[in-house]
Amino acid sequence: MKARLQTVTRIALAAVFIVAALPKIAAPRDFALALFRYRLLPDAAINAAALTIPWMEALAALALLSPRWRTVGAAWLLALLGGATFALAAALARGLEIDCGCFGLKPGGSPITLWSLARNMALLAAVAWSALRMRNAERGTRNAGSRPTSELRPPTSDR
Numbered sequence: 001m002k003a004r005l006q007t008v009t010r011i012a013l014a015a016v017f018i019v020a021a022l023p024k025i026a027a028p029r030d031f032a033l034a035l036f037r038y039r040l041l042p043d044a045a046i047n048a049a050a051l052t053i054p055w056m057e058a059l060a061a062l063a064l065l066s067p068r069w070r071t072v073g074a075a076w077l078l079a080l081l082g083g084a085t086f087a088l089a090a091a092l093a094r095g096l097e098i099d100c101g102c103f104g105l106k107p108g109g110s111p112i113t114l115w116s117l118a119r120n121m122a123l124l125a126a127v128a129w130s131a132l133r134m135r136n137a138e139r140g141t142r143n144a145g146s147r148p149t150s151e152l153r154p155p156t157s158d159r
Helices: 003-025 027-037 043-063 070-093 114-144
Strands: none
Touching: 003 027, 003 043, 003 070, 003 114, 027 043, 027 070, 027 114, 070 114
């Protein structure tokens, strides 16, 4: 049951982040403007961030679907989502009335609210839970092929 829940969670997270990345990939200029409005990055870094972040988001989401890369994908999503959550919190704390730029880029489409912050925190929790479950599953797989601990002990002497 837990394995099925983990699989469904991973697929749902991948879908959420792919859906979030697509508008940013399709309109990098609009995403750059959204990043600029947060007033967190130096102007010189905004265009590079606008071009790379959505692709990192999409690739990390796709990595969640690959047994070989899912842990790496979860780690990247934690980093990206952590940064985005920090940016949302900073914008709220500074009283900026700007759009999130998370799932769409049209002006007035998704203003930053406490709900945006709560949504990101829930997504962070889901990615973290999934990452921990994947790591524990990988450890179990690696340990399943190892020798029992009794075989690893040095022989005792009869003295």
